[in-house]
Amino acid sequence: MNNENNHIDPLKKAVNDLPNAHADQSLWNKMAMRLDENRVALENQVAAYITALKTGQTDGLLLAENFRFKNPLGSDLETNVFRNLIKEQAMNLHFLNVETQLLGIDQACLLCHSKYHRGNELRHSEWIWLAQGKVVEIQSVYNASPYVNQMIG
């Protein structure tokens, strides 16, 4: 915190007495509307991704990349959607492509694109296992990377 000399005490006092700026009374309604809009946008986006996966328009890495940069709402919804996406992906024909990427580039991580999950080989193994088409417990994978934790929460 900032420390100033005694001579500005009257200023400090006035700062403490500053009136609050008055917000629009209906601000919460606007907030709720934004939350709703974002939820709908996320659901639409995810539906589009799943469709794209099923029809071979994209691959898992592209999907993860899109999800990473465009997801507008962090929530259980996101976590569940993400889990479903991974399952979709792993069960999809595209898992071979993912496997190549994972094993071929020095075990790069599908999610954070880092080469290693530092100090956590076990978690990374789970990713590889996943990439081989076996849908394992996804939740543990979330613990693999600080970035993933930040993204998923």
Add this chain to the structure above:
Amino acid sequence: MSHSSDFSDDQLIQACLSHDRKAQQSLFQRYEGAMYSSCFRILNDHQLAEDALLEAFMEVFRDLASFRNRSSLGAWIKTIVVRKAILRKKQELRFINEAIPAQSLITWPNDLSGEYLDQALAQLSSGYRTVFTLVEIEGYTHRETAELLGIQEGTSKSQLFHAKRQLRQTLKALNA
């Protein structure tokens, strides 16, 4: 869950993480007043302040699960809000490292009121007002202010001095 003001931040956080809309509303309204004031003092425009606040709270609700109690919830939200407000103003914020004269003592009237200070603040240029708000009102250090604004620490100090000097002149004109 009922959401009276009796509930702690932790209880509200847990309910918000379950997408309890009433909890989200309670959390929003618990901090709305103070956070809106912070936005407004940086942006000096009600519409911009409102947009910045809503955008900031979208981020708050999105990232709530990553809140780790390293600071108070209010302080965590404040940082997000302040960053959003600064981002809105970034294009027009100009900071010049002006010299601070040797005679840099600024005296303030003992009866200076918050109301007069508020009026004078509204007349400051964006750069001066932002630095004054961050340091004197929000309590950030010059180092923290410099990091938030992407300027040198010395520039923050210089801007604060000149902001105060201009404030003092404006207050004189207002007969405060």
